[in-house]
Amino acid sequence: MDIAELISISQGTLAIMNPTTPEKVIAAGRAAGLRERNRVVETGCGNGTILALWGHEYGISGVGIEAGFDVAAVIPSDGSDWDRYESGIWQALLSWLGNNPCHPDRDFIIDYLHRLQDEYFGYGREYMDWAMYVLVPGFW
Template sequence: MDTWKFFDITHGDHMICNPTNLAKLDELIGLLDLGSEPKVLDIASGKGEFIVRVAERFGGSAGRGVEGVAVDISPFCIADLRAKASDRVPAARLEILEMDGAGYRPEAGTFDLASCMGGDWVFGGHVPTLRFLAEAARPGGCVVVGEPFWKNEPAAEYLACSGLKRDRFGSHSQNVEAGEAEGLIPWVTMVSSDDDWDRYETLQWRAAARYADSHPEDRDVPELLARVEKSRREYLNWGRDTLGWALYLFATPRR
């Protein structure tokens, strides 16, 4: 089954495609220090809820004061993002790129905000993601990443079943320390609650079940349901107690 079709179906009811709730996202946006007419970069932007909210908050009328670049590899996400941007911030100068984020080469030091929430594999992990974003952001700018962390030691059965490696993620403190090691200044973290996680995970169950009901002719349905079922077991048996998620807001040094 096409990866992006699977993601599109399972995230059909999500506004943001990570386990953060909208109140936390808005709070984080309110804490950004971007100056006037900011320039923003969002890699693995998904349906664009984050960059559109930033444009709404900092761009004035119809997002006019914001310039930005949103990059995502999924044609489904890009279509959603284009529709959302033209509906909510039609005057924002957003460049929306359907491409592999690893191939995007920003001019160093030019963005007031550089972000990547839930896409660290694009750059090969948390540290190279921080490095890329820190380089793209201007001195005195902001860097935001969304990243999982181990909140408890993962059971061997969980690792075996999910295919995750123990060293795939760090702890919450290691995620912050990684930013400091890259020369970033930790400002704020927003850790997701069980409730946030439940909403993120279980909306996928519902979306998949409803899609299967309404598309009995789709030959991808058995695989869709099998993958969601496997993910449900992993989440309920281990993931819910083991895996955390946080948004990390850092500032870049002024010089």
């Protein structure tokens, strides 16, 4: 299965494709001082869900690239953020399985779901962490 299709199936229903909440994303935007017509550069933006939320909340536009910046704030996720994120992926996969009982990649999706759950319960929930790093142009 194509990786883009797998990501679409497993994370496509998530409002934010990261283990965080809209409130924390908005707090990160507030910490960055975002306001209407700002241009934002987001590193590692994935499918742009954070940029889209900031666009809606603050009226910004943006682009995702790799570049060097200074860190202005760190907004971490917590256990409930991870649980909600992982659960959303599992629910999306289960929904896809229910809607695609004869799909040729069904066994692949079942194996993928079980691997995700095994990893999460085996070590992911205990050892993984995630945070948004608010970056501003370097002043050095």
